[in-house]
Every structure is written in C-alpha cells, then in structure tokens.
Amino acid sequence: MRPDARAWFDQHTTAAPSLERLDLGRLLRAKRRGRHRISVVLPARDEQATVGALVADLRARWVLDVPLVDELLVMDSDSTDRTAQVARAAGAEVVATADVLPAHGSRPGKGEALWKSLAATSGDLVVFLDADLLGNVGHYVPGLLAPLLTDPQIDYVKGCYTRPLEVDGEIRPAGGGRVTELTARPLLNALWPELAGFVQPLGGEYAGRRSVLEQVPFVSGYGVEIGLLIDLLCVTGLAGLAQVDLGVRRHTSQSEQALGRMAGQVVSTVLSRAGAGHAGAAGLLTQFAHDGAAFVPHSTPVAVDERPPMRTVPEYRALRAEGVG
Numbered sequence: 001m002r003p004d005a006r007a008w009f010d011q012h013t014t015a016a017p018s019l020e021r022l023d024l025g026r027l028l029r030a031k032r033r034g035r036h037r038i039s040v041v042l043p044a045r046d047e048q049a050t051v052g053a054l055v056a057d058l059r060a061r062w063v064l065d066v067p068l069v070d071e072l073l074v075m076d077s078d079s080t081d082r083t084a085q086v087a088r089a090a091g092a093e094v095v096a097t098a099d100v101l102p103a104h105g106s107r108p109g110k111g112e113a114l115w116k117s118l119a120a121t122s123g124d125l126v127v128f129l130d131a132d133l134l135g136n137v138g139h140y141v142p143g144l145l146a147p148l149l150t151d152p153q154i155d156y157v158k159g160c161y162t163r164p165l166e167v168d169g170e171i172r173p174a175g176g177g178r179v180t181e182l183t184a185r186p187l188l189n190a191l192w193p194e195l196a197g198f199v200q201p202l203g204g205e206y207a208g209r210r211s212v213l214e215q216v217p218f219v220s221g222y223g224v225e226i227g228l229l230i231d232l233l234c235v236t237g238l239a240g241l242a243q244v245d246l247g248v249r250r251h252t253s254q255s256e257q258a259l260g261r262m263a264g265q266v267v268s269t270v271l272s273r274a275g276a277g278h279a280g281a282a283g284l285l286t287q288f289a290h291d292g293a294a295f296v297p298h299s300t301p302v303a304v305d306e307r308p309p310m311r312t313v314p315e316y317r318a319l320r321a322e323g324v325g
C-alpha cells in the first residue's frame with residue numbers, strides 16, 4: 001500500500017463499539033452540542049423479506065428507545081413486491097423514488113434512490129443502509145455516526161466488515177463482496193492508490209454530512225458507491241474520509257450473472273472518473289448463457305447514467321430554503 005494510503009488506513013480506521021460498550025451519552029451530547037438532525041435512509045427494491053425486521057429494529061433502538069435518529073426513511077425503488085407496505089407497517093416513512101422531484105423524472109437504480117433521498121430527508125447527517133441486511137446490525141448506525149458527531153474534520157464514513165457468503169445454503173465465513181474483490185479493489189489500487197486503504201469501497205453502509213453529499217453527482221445504478229468515493233475524495237481529500245469496522249455483514253446475495261452486470265456498472269463509473277470512457281464504447285455488457293445446444297449472448301446497458309450534485313437542483317434549493325427537504 002502506498003504510504004499515504006497506509007497512513008490513512010492506520011489513522012482513519014476505527015472499530016465500532018458493541019452495543020454493550022457503546023457510550024450513548026457521549027453520542028447524544030455530541031448530537032445536541034452540534035445541533036444535528038440525523039436521517040437514516042434505506043434504499044429498497046423488492047426487499048419485503050428483510051426490510052420489516054430491519055426497520056423495526058432500527059426504529060425501536062434509535063428512534064424510540066434512544067433519540068439518536070430523527071428520520072427513518074425507506075426509499076421504495078420501483079419495488080414489485082410489498083416492500084412499501086412492510087416497511088410502513090414496521091414504522092418507517094416510505095417514499096417512492098418516482099414521487100420525489102417528479103419534474104426530473106425517474107430512473108431505475110440504487111443510486112437514483114439515494115440521490116432522491118437527499119430531497120426527501122432533512123438531516124444534516126445522513127446514514128445509508130442496505131435494506132437486505134441480515135443478523136444483528138443495531139450497532140451500525142451509532143458506529144457510522146460516531147466519527148461525524150465527534151470529529152468535525154470527517155465528512156464521510158464507510159462501514160467495513162468481513163463478508164460471509166451463503167453458497168447452496170451453507171454460510172461460509174468469507175467470500176462475500178465478490179465485485180469488490182474482483183473488480184473494484186484492483187481498479188482503485190491501479191487508478192486511485194490513495195483509496196487502497198478502504199476495506200469495503202462498495203459497501204452499502206455509510207454516512208455523510210449533507211453539506212458534502214449535495215456537492216457530488218450520484219451515479220444512478222450500482223456505480224453509486226464507487227462514484228461517491230472517488231468524487232468525495234476530490235471534495236474532502238483523504239483527511240475528510242474515515243472507515244469504521246462494523247464486524248460482520250450478511251445480506252441477501254445475487255447471482256454471478258447479476259454481479260457481472262453490477263461489475264460492468266462499476267467499471268463504467270471508474271472509467272468515466274478516469275477520463276477513459278471510450279467514445280466508441282456501446283456501454284453494453286454482453287454475457288452468455290448456454291441453451292444446451294449453443295451459447296446465447298445477452299447484452300445489458302452498463303453505461304454511466306448519473307444525476308448532478310443535488311445542490312444544483314432548483315427545487316432542492318427551494319426545499320432547503322423553506323427548511324423542508
């Protein structure tokens with residue numbers, strides 16, 4: 001690792017305390033002292049199986065029992081199942097991505113849901129969690145918030161964790177984060193070696209100050225995490241970035257074919273940030289299935305589609321001026 005990346009890793013990586021060891025008083029005092037309002041956002045597409053328990057646990061712990069979180073929002077990202085109903089019944093505010101900033105239309109993708117969540121929330125600190133998390137994740141929210149509440153120099157915090165992988169019903173202790181290990185990490189080490197200290201650059205659990213999140217574009221699909229990391233590096237420098245060890249992260253995984261398409265979006269995003277987008281590139285990823293007799297090609301768009309920094313959106317500025325968004 002390059003010396004600057006190693007120094008960052010050593011100085012900007014902390015471990016989230018367990019719930020038993022958490023100094024809640026310190027966090028709540030820091031929240032009051034900083035007059036912070038805290039929003040938690042869960043982007044969710046077809047997560048009816050997991051979103052209810054996750055929302056119920058987050059709400060019980062961090063809204064009702066301990067007033068750390070002021071706003072708990074599920075962004076319903078074109079779900080075709082009962083995600084919205086399940087999340088609402090569990091106590092979350094639920095907003096359909098398509099209903100936010102309607103004049104700007106609606107695009108598919110996780111990044112679109114995250115971008116629109118900035119206009120649907122009002123916290124000066126925003127925490128993002130995937131809606132397919134499994135297991136005990138109660139410590140994630142205070143763990144991600146602690147650096148933002150206690151260190152004014154830190155503007156953006158990524159969670160890091162080990163990532164078990166379920167294969168044919170068997171849970172292996174490692175192996176998750178396949179796009180991270182096979183695509184994002186090699187690309188970042190090659191093109192942005194100063195970011196090599198991030199253990200989980202694609203992880204879906206992170207938190208940031210609205211003041212920086214509204215300054216950067218949001219890639220509309222799965223390129224959103226790597227796009228935010230690269231773009232926020234330019235805004236805050238390594239000194240403004242941190243990572244928190246959250247222990248273990250389990251989630252519902254996708255197929256290799258689906259992750260191949262995700263990797264295609266990550267590669268397109270990295271190339272766009274490296275100024276290497278080839279004019280001739282069709283922006284398509286062609287994969288192959290075999291029908292028993294022959295290979296069958298199937299192409300999917302992976303070109304970068306992104307939204308501009310939210311602070312450039314007039315409706316957003318009006319919402320913020322009214323103290324609404």
Ligand SMILES: O=c1ccn([C@@H]2O[C@H](COP(=O)(O)OP(=O)(O)O)[C@@H](O)[C@H]2O)c(=O)[nH]1
Pocket residue numbers: 042043044045046047075077108109110111113129130131132204251252253254
């Ligand atoms: O178009 C999309 C795709 C994904 N997601 C959400 O983004 C998170 C991460 O997506 P996914 O689980 O598909 O990625 P993985 O974690 O498997 O890499 C989950 O909460 C999804 O419901 C979303 O809101 N809109």
Ligand SMILES: O=C(O)[C@@H](COP(=O)(O)O)O[C@H]1O[C@H](CO)[C@@H](O)[C@H](O)[C@H]1O
Pocket residue numbers: 110130163165175176177178179180181202203204205222223224225226251252253254259262
């Ligand atoms: O980290 C990864 O390699 C991918 C896939 O993880 P798995 O191989 O399914 O455990 O998961 C992440 O990547 C997505 C794209 O950035 C994020 O949106 C997801 O939140 C994150 O889980």
